[in-house]
Amino acid sequence: MSLIFKKFILDENKQIIEEGTGIHVLCEVENEAGDLNIIMINKGDLLEAGYEIPDNHLYEKETEESPSFNENAELDASTKNSVDEWSNGSTRLLLDKYADYLELVGLMKQFKNKKLMWMEIAKDLETVVGIKKTYIQCENRYKTILRRKRISDNNNSTSGSKRVKVSFENEIKRIAAKDDSVEPEVLQSANNVVFNIKNTNLSKAPNTIRKKKLKAYLKL
Numbered sequence: 001m002s003l004i005f006k007k008f009i010l011d012e013n014k015q016i017i018e019e020g021t022g023i024h025v026l027c028e029v030e031n032e033a034g035d036l037n038i039i040m041i042n043k044g045d046l047l048e049a050g051y052e053i054p055d056n057h058l059y060e061k062e063t064e065e066s067p068s069f070n071e072n073a074e075l076d077a078s079t080k081n082s083v084d085e086w087s088n089g090s091t092r093l094l095l096d097k098y099a100d101y102l103e104l105v106g107l108m109k110q111f112k113n114k115k116l117m118w119m120e121i122a123k124d125l126e127t128v129v130g131i132k133k134t135y136i137q138c139e140n141r142y143k144t145i146l147r148r149k150r151i152s153d154n155n156n157s158t159s160g161s162k163r164v165k166v167s168f169e170n171e172i173k174r175i176a177a178k179d180d181s182v183e184p185e186v187l188q189s190a191n192n193v194v195f196n197i198k199n200t201n202l203s204k205a206p207n208t209i210r211k212k213k214l215k216a217y218l219k220l
Contacts, residue, residue: 095171
């Protein structure tokens with residue numbers, strides 16, 4: 001049986017709801033029949049699947065500074081020491097370097113694979129703007145930008161919805177001009193990561209949810 005991650009569940013203070021140990025977070029998922037269920041999912045495995053988990057302290061700071069902050073907006077799952085490092089400038093540099101290097105990836109080219117390309121982008125970030133990121137963090141930031149674009153596009157194409165500005169739209173268009181798989185990837189990647197579970201009885205706990213052996217626990 002498969003489940004699709006839908007969203008994080010927030011409490012009355014607009015905070016994510018964690019298990020006592022802080023390892024699991026409460027989420028809404030959809031099963032194959034289209035039914036919605038509320039379950040606890042392992043944070044580490046959510047990150048591995050490409051999702052970024054809101055930081056409660058960061059959320060409080062953003063809410064104080066921006067009264068119109070959207071409670072469903074995604075936040076970077078950064079550590080306290082690096083939470084401010086993904087500025088607009090550093091993100092634009094990341095996207096520009098991705099566009100520059102994209103055509104240099106291949107067996108007989110400068111970068112044999114995208115991992116090496118992301119490692120080079122991480123070096124560029126440290127050299128140009130002085131922030132240290134792993135190649136995985138750089139790749140995850142790129143995926144986050146694509147997910148946010150998809151969310152904005154869906155909102156803007158919905159009749160009656162207030163138009164939302166697409167972040168880094170020009171940079172993404174430049175990438176899409178070189179890689180026609182970018183737009184389909186954006187449309188298919190956000191909110192549609194499928195988790196396979198062994199136990200099909202959602203009335204019992206714990207259940208196992210996995211994308212590459214993703215674990216989760218049922219919250220009754």
